[in-house]
Amino acid sequence: MAVDEDFANWQDRHTLALTTATTEAAFFAALSGAARELGFDHCAYGMRARLPLSNPKVVLLNNYSQAWQRRYHDQHYLAVDPTVAHGIRSVLPLVWSEELFRNARPLWEDARAHGLKVGWAQSSYNAQGAVGMLTLARSDELITPAELRKNSLQMTVLAQLAHAGMSELINNRRGTDQAGAATLTSREIEVLRWTADGKTSGEVGQIMSISERTVNFHINNSLGKLGAVNKTAAVIKAALLGLL
Structure with a gap:
């Protein structure tokens, strides 16, 4: 069987x-099984939705020891974890190293003491702005260049599949896909775009050659579809959902 066919399967x-x-249990069972196939005993997946801004939905799943999970939480390591900081600003994969944890030595030493010595991580984003990060870890056997050449494609694809799967699970739990539910017309989108640029309803009407009343009609329709309380909130939400 060709390599390409093996990968496709x-x-x-x-x-x-x-x-x-x-369910989250079924999702994580599938994810951790794929991680084991790639040679990693431990697997973690975290996802943060973009909305609502005041209290975004966060999902954290892993098969780390209970002792390490408590330690990570109690020491507030999330705030100083360089893998998380990297994942927020870049979708490039990274391998754990002494240099990576240079400014977070307590976290690095603590993780190693709990058997987490080797790791790889990569983040993903979707069109709605949700960010997720897959971490694969083990207690020994350094990740070699040869291993990365052999498995990097599967590892990166797994990060993307994890993000797609968790997004689907969250959407199904809500009973609706927020981006799909907020379907704006081309006119509503154009009005919101000009509004985002700071134009008043009167100015938008002049630009689009429609009445100010019609502009406000489109804005009010957008408010209802987006569940926003005012046009500023509507513009922000539409932008975050990738509608503008």
Whole structure:
């Protein structure tokens, strides 16, 4: 069997398992199984939705020891974890190293003491602005250049599949896809774009050759569709959802 066919079969199998999971337990069982196939005993996946801004939905799943989970939480390591900081600003994969944790030595030494000595992480974003990060870890056997050449494609694809699967799971739990529910017309989008540029309703009307009343009609329709209380909130939400 050709390498390309092997990869296609691997991708099809894990795509089905991760994107059709109906519970977090089923999702993580599929994800951790894929991680073990790639040679990693430990797996973690975290996802933060973009909305609502005041209290975004956060999902954290892992099979780390209970002792390490408590330690990580009690020491507030999330705030200083360089893998998290990297994942927020870049979707490039990274391998754990002494240099990476240079400014977070207590976290690095603590993790190693709990058996987490080798790791790899990569973040993903979707069109709605949700950010997720997959971490694969183990207690020994450094990640070699040869291993990365062999498995980097599967590891990166797994990060993308994890993000797609968790996004689908969250949307199904809500009973609706927020981005799909907020379907704006081309006119509503154009009005919000000009509004985002600081134009008043009167100015937008002049630019678009429509009445100010019509502009406000489109704005009010957008408020209802987006669940926003005013046009500023509507512009922000529409932008975050990738509608503008």
